[in-house]
Amino acid sequence: MTALYLHHSHPVWWQWVTHLFAHANLQHLSNNLFFLLVFGRFVEDTEGAGGVVAVYLLCGLGAGLASFLLSSRATVSVGASGAIFGLFATSVLLRLTSFNWRRLLESLVLGQFVVQQVLGEVKAQLGGGSLMAGGLKVSHLAHLGGALAGVLLVALLTRVPAPPNSAQLPP
Known part of the structure; x- marks a missing residue:
């Protein structure tokens, strides 16, 4: 199983994806599945x-890259938490791209939770907190990297013009 983890000292190409689906223990998997569902x-x-699927993979890759670039080579990345933080950010920001009262209200409620989670990660990273999950140290850098990847993804998507509606195309 550990061959699926992203080993920062000697990463193998497939580990950049497989580490997003491997987890330290059942509780780690359960927590990530709950947030993935919501x-x-x-x-x-x-x-x-x-x-x-695209947001999950891209934010997960962003999380792994942030952890890889900013952590020691002794680090091992495992789990979906970074991708989940990307989903946190993306879900809130996508609701702000259109003026719809329901979506704006959802973004306020979700946004409060997401901001609280991200600030908690910043505080833990700056404070050197070392939470453990299944014997592995939690990577606050990966969580922040995933959230940043989600923000960048939404910023990119809002700049790309939407494809023309097929109903608007001439026959």
């Missing part, structure tokens, strides 16, 4: 199922 559904509402 925040994945919010992303799915606006971007569809393919959007959830």
